[in-house]
Amino acid sequence: MNEVAIIEKLRKLAARGPRVTLGIGDDCAIFRPRAGQDLLFKIDPMMEDVHFRRDQPPAIIGQRALARNLSDIAAMGGDPHFCLISLAVPRELGENWIFAFYRGLLALARRTGTALAGGHLAHSEKIHCDVTVCGSVPRGKALLRSGARPGDILYVSGRLGKPWDRPIQPRLALGKSLRGRATSCIDLSDGLSLDLHRVCVASSVAAEVERVPVVRGATIERALHAGEDYELLFTLRPNARPPRASIRIGTIVRGRPGAVFLQGQPLAARGYDHFRSAMDENQEGARR
């Protein structure tokens, strides 16, 4: 199968969206936005030996490639609309690997209303996939990192320290329900310590973490620093009722912008710095 035949098959499998008025097959895809909306955009790579290993199931790699980006849409309170996928794969993997990758990706796309609007296919020595997603919020309603205020209560949407190679469930419904309620929000992709530090820097505040909810079998170190949880971390005013199943973990306080404390002790932002550590600090085979 050459590129034309593979893309033609993908085009038939592709999830469609009502506002994607032209999909795969021209120089660009066309998206017709609804009036009164702000559009959200994110690009993020999935790289062999950084985010996954080649021997993992391709459907899960594809699922995660899209899910990580949808998690960013969730963190802004958005509805997803479409994605663009640039995939490069080693020749020896063949078309079955490509279709399995897309099967995992497109199952999540369909379930979340995300159209596959365009993409690119190439050969490379290692698997490399860049995903761009577009979502939307009503104008001015995006959840930012920068709105946390002293006195706000800190929540996470679930326990932390999950295995890095599982499918990801982006918290889209929760993110949407936080519009107009949360004062700040971020998704936990790089670890609580680093992502909370980022919220505190953006909001010019500090944070006191009182407890860290850990999944069964994970260490507190993993829950604090390992990343790949894709839960939402958000803040609410002290009088606001938290969404069901969210877990209170601390409070926002005055202090040096970016400072984070765990039960009174300074907590270093040791989460995942991709650029510093991508290629040499992976101790569990792939991502860490």
Place this chain on the structure above:
Amino acid sequence: MNEVAIIEKLRKLAARGPRVTLGIGDDCAIFRPRAGQDLLFKIDPMMEDVHFRRDQPPAIIGQRALARNLSDIAAMGGDPHFCLISLAVPRELGENWIFAFYRGLLALARRTGTALAGGHLAHSEKIHCDVTVCGSVPRGKALLRSGARPGDILYVSGRLGKPWDRPIQPRLALGKSLRGRATSCIDLSDGLSLDLHRVCVASSVAAEVERVPVVRGATIERALHAGEDYELLFTLRPNARPPRASIRIGTIVRGRPGAVFLQGQPLAARGYDHFRSAMDENQEGARR
């Protein structure tokens, strides 16, 4: 310099755009579209040893990475708005290479009104850059591949067979001027023979090429099949006046959809099939 410091420096260098209301630094970028517009999207990779060699000037690699995508916006008649850049580089290249790459990219971004809305930076064994661009046209006014009709005249915007490693000038002003005038349009990225075949397939027509304008020093083979020209190929109704400096090369005719003839002889679509030939048919060291 770690990722945070490099991204902070890039954020300061980044071209801004009036409708990008939130740029680098949150989970997503925010773009506020104008009412009554269709948005255009394209993702395309630039890969070491496929599209360029590592010893080329990084500023030209960066320029081309964005220019190739802007050429697709031009081919749809669009105005560019913003780009998202996912760049992965070998550790040994260092931050100077990264900044030079971005210098080339951002100079073109500024000149064309393209904001740098977001991106990602990682380490990899080979240089790999995926660029997503967003542009717009007034609703329903995008130039498609599918509107060519028998009797239309075929034009290109310049001579073909250019060297593959030069800076690219995307034909944005020309593309915009063709809105409402051209019946079809495509940018010549993969070679006249393949790209004209694509227009003919999309439009269910055939084409007769009468002459091929070749740049000084290039062969007709190169002009027909080599790609990387990034001129526009477009069709006008026979009574329409062509834009200044465009070159008439043939006519659209009835016939088997996709068939292309050169001076009466069938012309095979031998242009660049990226997926088939990316890694092993590169005879000039890199792209071909």
